[in-house]
Amino acid sequence: xxxxxxxxxxxxxxxxxxxxxxxxxxxxxxxxxxxxxxxxxxxxxxxxxxxxxxxxxxxxxxxxxxxxxxxxxxxxx
Amino acid sequence: xxxxxxxxxxxxxxxxxxxxxxxxxxxxxxxxxxxxxxxxxxxxxxxxxxxxxxxxxxxxxxxxxxxxxxxxxxxxxxxxxxxxxxxxxxxxxxxxxxxxxxxxxxxxxxxxxxxxxxxxxxxxxxxxxxxxxxxxxxxxxxxxxxxxxxxxxxxxxxxxxxxxxxxxxxxxxxxxxxxxxxxxxxxxxxxxxxxxxxxxxxxxxxxxxxxxxxxxxxxxxxxxxxxxxxxxxxxxxxxxxxxxxxxxxxxxxxxxxxxxxxxxxxxxxxxxxxxxxxxxxxxxxxxxxxxxxxxxxxxxxxxxxxxxxxxxxxxxxxxxxxxxxxxxxxxxxxxxxxxxxxxxxxxxxxxxxxxxxxxxxxxxxxxxxxxxxxxxxxxxxxxxxxxxxxxxxxxx
Numbered sequence: 217x218x219x220x221x222x223x224x225x226x227x228x229x230x231x232x233x234x235x236x237x238x239x240x241x242x243x244x245x246x247x248x249x250x251x252x253x254x255x256x257x258x259x260x261x262x263x264x265x266x267x268x269x270x271x272x273x274x275x276x277x278x279x280x281x282x283x284x285x286x287x288x289x290x291x292x293x
Numbered sequence: 294x295x296x297x298x299x300x301x302x303x304x305x306x307x308x309x310x311x312x313x314x315x316x317x318x319x320x321x322x323x324x325x326x327x328x329x330x331x332x333x334x335x336x337x338x339x340x341x342x343x344x345x346x347x348x349x350x351x352x353x354x355x356x357x358x359x360x361x362x363x364x365x366x367x368x369x370x371x372x373x374x375x376x377x378x379x380x381x382x383x384x385x386x387x388x389x390x391x392x393x394x395x396x397x398x399x400x401x402x403x404x405x406x407x408x409x410x411x412x413x414x415x416x417x418x419x420x421x422x423x424x425x426x427x428x429x430x431x432x433x434x435x436x437x438x439x440x441x442x443x444x445x446x447x448x449x450x451x452x453x454x455x456x457x458x459x460x461x462x463x464x465x466x467x468x469x470x471x472x473x474x475x476x477x478x479x480x481x482x483x484x485x486x487x488x489x490x491x492x493x494x495x496x497x498x499x500x501x502x503x504x505x506x507x508x509x510x511x512x513x514x515x516x517x518x519x520x521x522x523x524x525x526x527x528x529x530x531x532x533x534x535x536x537x538x539x540x541x542x543x544x545x546x547x548x549x550x551x552x553x554x555x556x557x558x559x560x561x562x563x564x565x566x567x568x569x570x571x572x573x574x575x576x577x578x579x580x581x582x583x584x585x586x587x588x589x590x591x592x593x594x595x596x597x598x599x600x601x602x603x604x605x606x607x608x609x610x611x612x613x614x615x616x617x618x619x620x621x622x623x624x625x626x627x628x629x630x631x632x633x634x635x636x637x638x639x640x641x642x643x644x645x646x647x648x649x650x651x652x653x654x655x656x657x658x659x660x661x662x663x664x665x666x667x668x669x670x671x672x673x674x675x676x677x678x679x680x681x682x683x684x685x686x687x688x689x
Contacts, residue, residue, distance in 0.1 A: 219631060219634070220660060245590075263591045263631065264590055264592065266621075266624070267623075267656070284656075284659075286659055286660045286663045287659060
């Protein structure tokens with residue numbers, strides 16, 4: 217699990233593999249993976265996120281959120 | 294890269310150029326065994342990667358077998374021209390009539406390989422007033438025998454000597470080409486009383502940029518990636534190499550183990566050596582020399598940090614890089630901090646200093662700040678960073 221970056225996928229908005237799956241092909245550090253025909257987050261790779269935002273740009277339903285944990289906690293202090 | 298004399302001689306011997314009988318000695322105990330094959334009188338030649346050994350008094354002559362062990366022991370406990378002597382070439386001492394000089398090198402101004410030949414070789418060749426013959430040639434075709442004959446004829450040699458020297462010139466030019474050498478020098482090339490030429494001392498430099506084309510040097514002499522291994526790879530170094538090999542991204546694991554207490558993750562276009570030297574100069578004792586560069590994955594950096602922190606005696610780590618345009622500070626910070634945390638330590642207690650002026654500094658600063666680690670960028674030099682790291686480790 218990432219201690220710096222948290223990537224979230226909103227299941228209610230995600231169109232799923234049959235209709236989309238673009239994030240799986242787009243992410244350069246393989247944060248999205250296919251498990252049992254479903255798109256999931258590979259939590260082991262979350263901290264590899266380069267903040268390129270390609271997933272945010274490619275997702276047609278705005279189902280992805282990338283959070284910088286170090287920033288969130290800083291703001292929350 | 295300059296080859297040791299014994300390595301250069303092996304190459305010459307394989308190329309068919311006559312060399313004296315001899316063998317390599319790493320300890321005085323081996324001398325006896327070699328004396329069965331090489332008889333006195335002998336010459337003991339320290340193998341160091343610089344010349345001028347004779348003038349510095351490093352070459353020892355041995356008239357009888359009895360004193361060989363003693364002299365070898367003395368030399369193997371000495372230093373010569375700043376190098377600790379760890380190996381000797383023990384060779385038969387040859388009687389000779391004349392010393393010649395023969396070299397193949399590059400004439401950089403003319404962008405052409407060049408043969409240099411003189412009938413006056415030896416240790417004072419630079420001061421020789423004798424004629425020095427030079428001839429440029431093309432690497433597109435081998436240096437032909439007739440051209441060699443033409444060259445040697447200037448020296449007015451006759452018969453077997455004429456043919457023998459011509460042959461050596463052809464073989465040396467081929468060897469120069471085959472090994473991507475920048476210099477293949479025989480000095481002296483001696484003429485013995487038996488009318489034969491023998492290469493008494495040899496110096497070969499191989500173009501560093503071409504070393505990747507010579508994997509055979511690893512098997513022959515342990516030279517790999519332009520570096521010479523004089524000691525065995527430790528399990529610690531092996532593990533670091535495994536970590537670096539996890540994926541192709543960046544460098545994180547080119548490591549040499551030392552015995553100190555300050556773990557180093559250093560890099561940036563050769564700056565790693567500067568950092569290492571500066572740490573030592575300020576009284577620090579590095580636990581390792583470990584290059585990082587490019588953009589290694591967070592996992593590679595994390596695993597490498599964990600490895601260094603697992604080494605007994607390591608008190609703190611210092612991350613010091615030169616100014617780089619591509620290495621991302623935030624990704625390096627993530628990897629290092631994660632490694633420290635997963636090792637069970639508190640980042641600001643274990644990281645003596647973090648000086649990485651690179652890309653994404655703002656993000657990197659935020660991460661480091663969260664974990665209480667001060668960020669240094671262009672505000673301090675590599676030298677100052679090394680000094681600070683040593684002082685912090687020493688509690689000053």
